Amino acid sequence: MRATLRRRQQDAPPRVGSQHTAQKNNIDQVRPTESFSVCRRLISVLKYLLLILVIPPFLNYAALQREGALLQPQEGELVDIGLGQKLYLNCQGKGHPIVIFDAPTGMSSDVWLLIQKDVSQLTQACIYDRAGLGFSKRMFQKQTTGLDKLWRGSTTGRMVDDLHRLVKEAKLNSPFIFVGSELGALNARFYAHVHNWEVSDLVLIDPIPEEVFLEDVWLQYWYEELLSYHQTRQFSAAVGLNRMLLISGLMQPPVLGANISEDFMRRQKYLLSNPAHLSAVVDEHFFINESISQVRDILKFKPLSSKTTVTVITGDYYDEQLPDPLNKVVTQFQQQFLTQGYPSAKWIKMKGTDRHMIYRSPKDVAKQLKKLINKRKVKQESQ
Incomplete structure (x- = not known):
């Protein structure tokens, strides 16, 4: 048991x-x-x-170092304008009057290449990159022109000061024809008012009217949408994302077309991957109100010479990238800008074009410019 x-x-x-x-x-x-x-x-x-x-930013930085030398335009040069600052200048053709081109907001001088090629058959045509854009260098931070308290970097006053020193260093004979688009048109106006003996003809392509920045709808678009867009692109370039998007085809350069060369396309992709270039793009958009204020002040104290002719070129199409209300605001204030600011200006409305005309319809723009150049040549020969 x-x-x-x-x-x-x-x-x-x-x-x-x-x-x-x-x-x-x-x-x-x-x-x-x-x-x-x-x-x-x-x-x-x-x-x-x-x-x-880590890897994409590192690879992007290494690629930028290599491409910076390889993609340097074969034509043109870096001109030392003093104080450690160098600006890229490209002059083609011979003869007088010299035509100087100033690009739209945040764009390099490449946007003028097709127009420059056409115009250079008739006279000397010069394009340049503003400080920080394209292949131009920014001024060293510790150096100054003595105008820091008056004109900050990336504003029209400083840009015009840079250009004036560039004209002197490159020994470009005046008077010349100054062609500017958007922000370049603000610079052209400022230059023509301050250095009026150097500008015989002022050509404003789709100029930015100052009063448009008093409208809330435009301010909201410029600072909340456009500026934010460029700030995002700058950040994505810094982390190497832009290069990956360009390689995959998910991002496209701003200037496209059948007449665009492979070198031009490679330079655009290089600039879109370059945080330094995009930093200058952001600054030009950010300080636009200050630039406009500077131009407005100059108009009050320094009238344009009666010997300087003014031609304004706009398209007759709205910009497809902008909503209709914004297009209407710009058109309204451009008309007001002409009647009040330059009542004797010749206004040319090009058929079938919008504000992107300088790289989408370069032949039509060059045609209008060559008419003006021929008229100036006749006047010079008769004097």
């Missing part, structure tokens, strides 16, 4: 306490394995983050 009882005790199920202890031991054995798996996944995620955050 004792043997039977012993067998029953042996065959009996373990007590609750013993079962709990066994389960606990099993859990303790599993926990290290699960912790190890979690750590492995975390390390894997960190590796991918490292690849995304």
Whole structure:
């Protein structure tokens, strides 16, 4: 009987306490394995983050160093205008009057290449990059022109001061024809009023009327949408994302077309991947109100010479990238700008074009410019 009882005790199920202890031991054995798996996944995620955050910016920086030398335009030169600052200048053709082109807001001089090529068959045509844009260098931070308190960098006053020094260093003979588009038109007006003896003809292509920035709808578009867009592009260039988007075809350069050369396309992609260039783009948009204020002040104190002719060229189409209310506001204030600011100006409305005409319809723009150049040549020969 004792043997039977012993067998029953042996065959009996373990007590609750013993079962709990066994389960606990099993859990303790599993926990290290699960912790190890979690750590492995975390390390894997960190590796991918490292690849995304470090490798693309590093590769983009290395590529920019290589491309900066390879994509330097074969025509043109970097002109030292003093104080460690160099501006890119490209002059083609021969003869007088010299035509100087100033690009739209945040754009390099490449947008003028097709027009420059056409105009240079008739006279000397010069394009340049403003400080920080394209292949021009920014001024060293510790150096100054003495105008810092009056005109900050990336404003019209400073740009015109830079251009005036560039004209002197490059020995460009005046008077010349100054052609500007958008922000370039603001610069052209400022230059013509301050240095009126140097400008015989002022050509404003789709100029920015000052009063449009008094409208809330335009201010909201410029500072909340357009400026934010360029700030995002600058950041994505800094982390190498723009280069990846360009390679994949998800991002396109702003200037496209059948007449665009491969070198031009490569330079556009280089600039879109270059945070330094995009930083200057952001600054030009950010300080536009200050630029407008400077131009408004100059108009009050320094009238335009009566010898300087003014021609305004606009398209007869709305910009497809802008909503109709914004297009209507710009058109309204451009008309007001002409009647009040330059009542004797010749206004040319080009058919089938919008504000992108300088690189979408370059032949039509060049045709209008060549008419003006021929008239100026006739006047010069008769004097």
